[in-house]
Amino acid sequence: MSAWHRPASLTEAIGLLAEGGVVAAGCTDLFPATRRQALSGPVIDLTRVAEMRGISETRGGWRFGAAVRWSEVLSAALPPAFDGLKAAAREVGSVQIQNAGTLGGNLCNASPAADGVPGLLTLEAEVELAGPAGMRRLPLAAFLAGARRTALAPGEVLVAIHVPSHAAAGRGAFLKLGARRYLVISIAMVAARLVVKGGRIDRAAVAVGACGPVASRLPALEAALAGIAPEDAAAAVSEALVAPALAPIGDVRGDAEYRGVVAVELVRRALRGLAAEGMR
Amino acid sequence: MSHDLTLTINGTRQQIALDDPRVTLLDLLRERLHLTGTKKGCDRGQCGACTVLIDGRRQNACLALALSHDGAEITTIEGLAEGDTLHPVQAAFVAEDGMQCGYCTPGQVMSAVGLIAEGRAGTDPERIREGMSGNLCRCAAYSGITRAVLAAAEEMTTTKGERKTA
Numbered sequence: 001m002s003a004w005h006r007p008a009s010l011t012e013a014i015g016l017l018a019e020g021g022v023v024a025a026g027c028t029d030l031f032p033a034t035r036r037q038a039l040s041g042p043v044i045d046l047t048r049v050a051e052m053r054g055i056s057e058t059r060g061g062w063r064f065g066a067a068v069r070w071s072e073v074l075s076a077a078l079p080p081a082f083d084g085l086k087a088a089a090r091e092v093g094s095v096q097i098q099n100a101g102t103l104g105g106n107l108c109n110a111s112p113a114a115d116g117v118p119g120l121l122t123l124e125a126e127v128e129l130a131g132p133a134g135m136r137r138l139p140l141a142a143f144l145a146g147a148r149r150t151a152l153a154p155g156e157v158l159v160a161i162h163v164p165s166h167a168a169a170g171r172g173a174f175l176k177l178g179a180r181r182y183l184v185i186s187i188a189m190v191a192a193r194l195v196v197k198g199g200r201i202d203r204a205a206v207a208v209g210a211c212g213p214v215a216s217r218l219p220a221l222e223a224a225l226a227g228i229a230p231e232d233a234a235a236a237v238s239e240a241l242v243a244p245a246l247a248p249i250g251d252v253r254g255d256a257e258y259r260g261v262v263a264v265e266l267v268r269r270a271l272r273g274l275a276a277e278g279m280r
Numbered sequence: 281m282s283h284d285l286t287l288t289i290n291g292t293r294q295q296i297a298l299d300d301p302r303v304t305l306l307d308l309l310r311e312r313l314h315l316t317g318t319k320k321g322c323d324r325g326q327c328g329a330c331t332v333l334i335d336g337r338r339q340n341a342c343l344a345l346a347l348s349h350d351g352a353e354i355t356t357i358e359g360l361a362e363g364d365t366l367h368p369v370q371a372a373f374v375a376e377d378g379m380q381c382g383y384c385t386p387g388q389v390m391s392a393v394g395l396i397a398e399g400r401a402g403t404d405p406e407r408i409r410e411g412m413s414g415n416l417c418r419c420a421a422y423s424g425i426t427r428a429v430l431a432a433a434e435e436m437t438t439t440k441g442e443r444k445t446a
Contacts, residue, residue, distance in 0.1 A: 004283060004301030004347055027343045031304075032324040038302045045348050071337070094414020095398070096328060096391070099337040100344065182413030183326075 003042035010051040010130055010159060016044050017155050018132055025067050026101040028093065029109045051130075051159050052104065061165040066104025066158045070116075071095070073103065082163075084172030084191040085119035091176050092116070094183050104158045107140070110214070112147045117215040118191035119174050122205035124167035131156030147213040170195035170203065171277060173270045177262050179253065186210040187254040190266040194230060194274050201225050201233065206267060211259045212247035220244060221267070233271040239264050285350050289313065290359025298347065305349060306330045306341035309356060317357035317386045321416075328415035331387040331394070332356050338394030340414075357386035360393065368439075369393050369432040378428035380419030391415045392429045396436055403430060 005021070007013040017023070021042035024030055030039070046052055052067035055076045062078070073082075073089040092098055092106070092115045106116040107127065117140070125140040132155050140161070143151050152158065172193040178184025188210050195203040204225035209215035221241040225233050239260070248259035282297040289309075296312070306323075309315045309332070321329030323342045330341040333355040360367035366374070369392045379385045395401050395411040408429050409422075417425065 002300065002302055004345075006348065024345060024348070027345060027348075028325055028340075031343050038300070043302060043345065045345065047348060093325070094328065095395070095411060096331055096338050096340045096414040097325060097343075099334075099339050182410055183416075 002039075004045070005042065006045040006048050008048050008050060010049055010157075013044065013046060013049050013157060014130060014132060014155070016042075017157060023108075023157070025105045026069060026097075028097050028101040029105060029111075046104075046157070047102075058162075060162070061168055062163040064103055064161040064163075066102065066107075066160055068103050070098035070101050070103070070106075074098065079168050080171040081123065081168045081193055082119075082172060084122060084174035084193060085116070087172075087174035088115045088119045088176070088189075088191070091174075091182075103161060107143065107161070108150055108152065108158055110144055110146070110148050110150050112213055112215070113186045113189075113210040114215070115176065115186065115189065115209070117144065118189055118207035118209040119172060120161065120163075121207040121215055121217055122167075122172060122191045122193040123163045124205070126162045126164070127158055128160040128162060129153075129156050130159045135159075137162070141214075141217070144214040167193075167205075171274055173274050173277075175266045175270050175273075177266060185253060188248075188259050188262045188266055189215075190263065190270045192267070192270040192274060194225075194233070194271075196230055199229055200227055201230055204233070206270075208242070208246060208263050208267070211263050212245075212249075216245045218242055218245045218267070225271075230271070230275040233275060234268040237264060237268045237271065242267055283347055285347055287346075287349065287351075288353040289315070290355060296346075301345075301347050303346050304342055305332070305334075305344040305346045305354070308346040309341060309354075315356050315358050318390075319383055319386055321384065321387070326416070327384070327387070328391060329384050329387040331390040331415065333390060333394055336394075336397060338391050338414075355390070355393075357390055360389070367393070368435050369396070369428070372428040372432035372435070373425070376424050376428035376431055378421055378424040379417075380421050384415060384417045384419075388412070388415045388417065388425055392425075392432060395429065396433050401429075401433065403434060405430060408433070 021044045024045045052065040070089040070092045127143045174191045176189040193205040204222045206218045248256040250256040285296045319329040321327035325340045325343040401407045401411045
């Protein structure tokens with residue numbers, strides 16, 4: 001006989017996690033990753049934990065509960081800086097998956113091809129963790145320790161994702177390349193966010209996913225984009241500015257060299273798209 | 281210890297005692313409640329054959345823990361027709377030949393009902409293909425499926441409009 005728990009509060013959840021068990025939320029990664037006939041061990045369903053629900057504007061920016069589903073992200077009233085995250089939400093699996101899968105699950109599973117990560121990196125996202133030792137916050141890039149690895153300590157749980165208000169500025173975009181148009185795992189993906197002032201790029205944030213163990217920002221490219229006109233941004237993209245941040249592998253979806261080439265092209269297209277949307 | 285679960289399935293409230301808390305909604309519907317219209321295809325959230333509506337949202341029943349949806353309203357393919365009168369989406373699948381072997385059809389129909397209710401697809405075939413992309417059809421009846429969803433969406437929108445003006 002296996003136990004099943006659905007805590008309503010974070011305190012209750014942390015108490016249960018200390019005893020161990022299978023953490024469940026949207027279950028869209030959990031079931032496919034379960035090789036046995038049934039889940040093993042006590043199941044701790046986090047979807048009713050009050051602190052993990054809802055999207056809200058806070059004093060410091062925006063807060064996304066870890067159990068927020070992708071379809072909630074898509075339908076939320078968010079500033080244009082989140083357009084990239086919304087575009088990613090629309091491409092996570094199918095609508096059936098978007099109605100179940102959660103933002104927190106996407107981050108904690110830490111797939112190199114996690115669709116939510118590049119957009120959140122361009123939004124300077126921080127994760128709020130809670131455990132027996134209390135709360136702590138980490139930049140998302142520090143939370144993602146590698147392919148399928150996070151900085152979560154034993155008994156610790158991801159509670160929320162925070163986007164600081166300074167990063168909720170400008171406009172975002174997201175492009176994903178798969179072997180077909182829909183219902184696909186990324187070969188490569190790109191998120192970009194531009195803040196434009198007086199016809200010039202004031203700040204650029206660009207991240208590439210599925211081209212290394214974790215998605216990463218492109219600091220060299222971001223520096224090169226600062227100060228130029230948005231319509232010149234795509235032409236400023238070169239392999240030399242993109243490749244150093246990537247460590248693509250070859251797998252069933254594409255070889256490493258192909259990933260390197262398409263990453264550069266996707267960055268160009270994302271920037272071209274942002275310029276066409278009238279960023280001035 | 282058994283776990284008590286209350287679900288409203290196709291309008292009927294049911295109390296269910298579960299011995300194993302890990303049962304999926306799909307297995308509960310098929311094995312326990314004998315609602316076998318919902319199909320098990322891949323059992324891992326890829327094919328969409330098990331699509332049902334949970335509180336009006338389409339989800340894969342194979343990826344849903346039944347207990348996690350305590351209190352929810354579930355609509356399955358068995359809940360669509362009224363007596364011998366098919367739901368407009370079912371009728372459109374027949375009229376437009378949106379199937380071959382039929383195994384994926386209950387999931388396709390439930391997904392289409394969900395898609396039309398979401399109100400985002402409109403009448404653009406590409407948006408319908410995107411919205412239906414979570415439902416695979418190994419017979420590749422996709423063009424008929426797209427036509428059926430378009431026809432049903434148009435009919436349901438018109439009917440709604442007429443009701444409003446009447």
